[in-house]
Structure formats: structure tokens, C-alpha cells
Amino acid sequence: MGILLRLTAVLLLMSLMCSAMTQMSSCGPELAALKRNIKKLENKLVIGAWRVEYLTRHKYSRPFQSTLSNEDQNPQMDNGTSDSSNVTHMNSLPPAGSLMVHDKDCSELFDRLRCPSGFYRIRPNLHQEPFLVYCDMEDGGGWTVFQKRRHGRVDFNRDWVDYRDGFGDFKLWNDEFWLGNEHMHSLLSEGKNLVKIDLMDWDGQRSHAFYENFRITDESDKYRLQYGMYSGRAGDALTGGGGMVEQWSSCLSGMQFSTRDQDNDRYIQGSCAQENKAGWWFNRCHAANLNGKFYRNGIYTGQSDNGVVWGTWKGLWYSLRHTTMKVRPLVFLDAMGSGAGEM
Ligand SMILES: [Ca+2]
Numbered sequence: 431m432g433i434l435l436r437l438t439a440v441l442l443l444m445s446l447m448c449s450a451m452t453q454m455s456s457c458g459p460e461l462a463a464l465k466r467n468i469k470k471l472e473n474k475l476v477i478g479a480w481r482v483e484y485l486t487r488h489k490y491s492r493p494f495q496s497t498l499s500n501e502d503q504n505p506q507m508d509n510g511t512s513d514s515s516n517v518t519h520m521n522s523l524p525p526a527g528s529l530m531v532h533d534k535d536c537s538e539l540f541d542r543l544r545c546p547s548g549f550y551r552i553r554p555n556l557h558q559e560p561f562l563v564y565c566d567m568e569d570g571g572g573w574t575v576f577q578k579r580r581h582g583r584v585d586f587n588r589d590w591v592d593y594r595d596g597f598g599d600f601k602l603w604n605d606e607f608w609l610g611n612e613h614m615h616s617l618l619s620e621g622k623n624l625v626k627i628d629l630m631d632w633d634g635q636r637s638h639a640f641y642e643n644f645r646i647t648d649e650s651d652k653y654r655l656q657y658g659m660y661s662g663r664a665g666d667a668l669t670g671g672g673g674m675v676e677q678w679s680s681c682l683s684g685m686q687f688s689t690r691d692q693d694n695d696r697y698i699q700g701s702c703a704q705e706n707k708a709g710w711w712f713n714r715c716h717a718a719n720l721n722g723k724f725y726r727n728g729i730y731t732g733q734s735d736n737g738v739v740w741g742t743w744k745g746l747w748y749s750l751r752h753t754t755m756k757v758r759p760l761v762f763l764d765a766m767g768s769g770a771g772e773m
Contacts, residue, residue: 534620536565537572537758540765544571549600554616561613562600566756570764573626574617576609577755579738582724586708590689593709594649608709608721611646611653611687618645622760625657627720629664629740630752632728637664637743642760652686652694655711665742667718680717680741688712706736717741725749 531553533539539550547567552574553560566573579586584598584606596610609617618625625644630636642658660666670680686694688703688710695702695712702712708721722738730737730749737749744750 531560535572535617535758536563536567536574537762539565540567540572544765547603552617554613554620558616563609563613563617564600564603564605564607566754569626569628570762572758572762572764573756574758575754575756576614576617577720577753578606579720579724579750579753580604580606582606582726586721587690587723588709590692590709593687593689594653612649615646615648615653618757620759623757624760624762625755625757627662627664627740628752628754628756629743629750631744631748632726632751637740638662639664639666639668639740641668644757646687652688652692653711654684654686655682657683663743664740667740667742670713670717671742676717679714681713682711682716682718685711685713705734708736717746720750720753720755722749 531551533542533550533552534554535552536550539545539552545565545567547565549562550565551560551562564575564578566575578598581604586608588597593608594611596608596613598607599605600607622643623645625641627639627641628636629638639660639662641660644655644657646656647654655668657668660669665671668682670677670682685696688694688701690701690703690707690709693701693703695715697712697714702715703709706712706715706719707723708719710716710719710721712719716739718741719736719739723732723736725737728744728748728751730747735746737747738753739746739748740750740753
């Protein structure tokens with residue numbers, strides 16, 4: 431970067447000298463060439479500056495919004511510490527947002543760079559602004575994570591707009607978030623996919639469920655859920671478990687999304703989202719709700735089964751400790767060569 435600056439300064443000086451000389455002699459062609467070189471160097475400088483910004487962000491896993499909101503919350507931080515000078519530096523850079531986002535999801539990023547797990551920007555389709563996601567590069571690699579529960583610090587009982595746009599923290603590996611229905615719609619619309627749901631109870635036991643071709647429609651259809659074949663060990667709780675009665679009341683295939691301020695469920699007497707303290711796809715109401723109320727220690731009691739629930743594994747009255755929902759292409763040669771992740 432320093433070399434570029436010095437070169438630009440030298441060329442500027444030469445062009446000034448030359449322009450003074452034009453009155454005496456003809457150095458027009460040289461001047462034009464110099465101007466073109468300056469322009470090229472200026473462009474290189476802009477791209478270089480943006481690369482530094484990009485790498486700095488990813489090194490510290492700093493999302494756009496969080497950086498700004500941290501600054502808003504701590505205006506006294508602007509005292510020349512490395513942290514605040516970073517923020518100032520990033521804000522002053524030119525907008526070149528789309529230059530460095532090559533990947534439509536974490537699987538492409540994994541194929542290209544074999545990078546570690548962390549927050550990266552992706553762009554599922556070219557008509558969309560890039561956005562920040564957590565990429566799980568373990569478990570075979572290439573997973574784009576769209577839901578995570580870890581410690582209960584993020585409130586998941588929210589309105590439609592929050593669920594549409596996404597919420598939570600996007601900084602640390604164990605942060606909790608919902609990527610947002612709008613982002614999920616574009617992410618899940620690309621080709622055939624495989625969604626993996628990772629679950630952990632309060633004794634550290636783990637289980638999982640796979641769903642092929644997991645999709646949600648757009649907002650005009652209230653982000654209706656559709657999915658294909660189930661496999662895994664935790665049971666097909668999205669479909670409601672075994673019996674016809676259970677499926678009639680809790681099969682979530684074909685259900686629209688509901689939040690506490692938008693009741694799109696089939697429960698006529700009330701609102702599943704309000705009862706279950708969550709935005710989710712509800713029928714009458716559910717056998718799986720990973721956005722439910724976070725209860726510590728698993729077994730809970732309440733007026734309704736409103737915990738973080740995967741009914742076919744731990745029942746409706748057990749609230750899980752860790753959950754992750756993540757997606758990658760159905761056909762994907764992962765780090766272990768199996769294409770299926772941890773079974
Ligand atoms: Ca209802």
C-alpha cells in the first residue's frame with residue numbers, strides 16, 4: 431500500500447512538471463500516459479484498501495451492523511484505542527461491497543479456500559446484497575448455519591419483522607441467532623439441498639436429523655415450509671412423529687410461518703406462536719420447535735410445551751441445550767469424502 435502511495439505521489443509530481451513544460455514544449459502524449467497510469471494506480475489503491483478492510487473484518491469476525499452498534503453503544507470508546515481506530519478506518523473506506531464476495535454459500539467457500547469455521551459474507555443470488563453467515567467448516571465442512579441456540583441469552587420470542595430480517599449475535603462461534611426468513615428463502619432456493627439439524631441435551635448427548643430439499647416460500651406466502659425425505663437418529667419431529675393423530679396436529683410440512691404478531695397456524699382457538707413463545711412453522715401446534723423458550727437443565731413444566739423441543743428424541747417436556755440448523759448442497763464431496771457429514 432505504501433509503495434502505491436509513493437508511486438502515485440511521484441507520478442503526480444511528474445505530471446505537474448510536465449503540465450508546466452507543455453507551455454514551452456509538446457509533451458501531450460506523455461502527459462496523457464501519465465494520467466492513465468495515475469488512474470490505474472488510484473483504482474488499485476481503492477481495491478487494495480477494500481481488501482484490507484475485508485481481511486480485517488474476517489480476522490476479527492466483525493459484522494457490519496455489530497461494529498456500528500457497538501460504537502453507538504460505547505461512544506466513549508473513540509479514544510484512539512486499536513479497537514475504535516479500526517472502526518474509524520473501516521467507516522471511512524469507499525463502498526466496494528460486492529468486489530470480494532465470490533461465494534453463494536459456505537460450501538462454495540469451503541471448496542475454494544478450505545477455510546476454518548467462522549463468519550463470512552455470502553451472496554446466494556446476484557440480485558441480492560451479500561450478507562453475513564456462520565459457516566460450519568467442521569462436520570465435513572461447507573455448512574451454512576441459519577439457526578443456533580447455545581446459552582439462552584438471545585430472546586427468540588419476537589415479531590414478524592425480526593424473524594423476517596434476522597436477529598441475534600453474529601460475532602463469536604457460540605453466538606445465538608436466526609439468519610432471517612428472507613435470507614433463508616434465497617439460501618434454500620438454490621438447487622437440491624440437505625439440511626442437518628444438530629441437537630444436544632443437558633447431559634452432553636448429541637443427536638441429529640437430516641432433511642432433503644428443505645425450502646421456504648417467500649413472504650407473500652408467509653415463508654411456507656416444504657421438505658423432502660427424512661433420515662437420522664433424532665426422529666422425524668417436523669412431521670410429528672408416528673401416528674396419524676400426531677401428524678394431523680403437528681406435521682409442519684406445508685405450514686406457514688407464524689410469530690406472536692402474525693397467526694398463520696391451524697389452531698383455531700388461539701395462537702401457537704404466542705403459546706410457545708417463538709416464531710416457527712406451526713400446525714395445531716407442533717412436535718418440534720427449536721425457537722422455543724430456553725429452559726436450563728432440560729426437564730421443565732409450564733402451561734404449554736413451549737421449550738426448545740424435538741419431541742421424537744426427548745419428548746415435548748424436555749428443553750434442549752444446543753441446537754443448530756444448517757444447509758449445504760445435497761451433492762457435496764466433504765472433507766471426509768462421504769458427502770453426508772457426521773452420521
Ligand atoms: Ca391460530
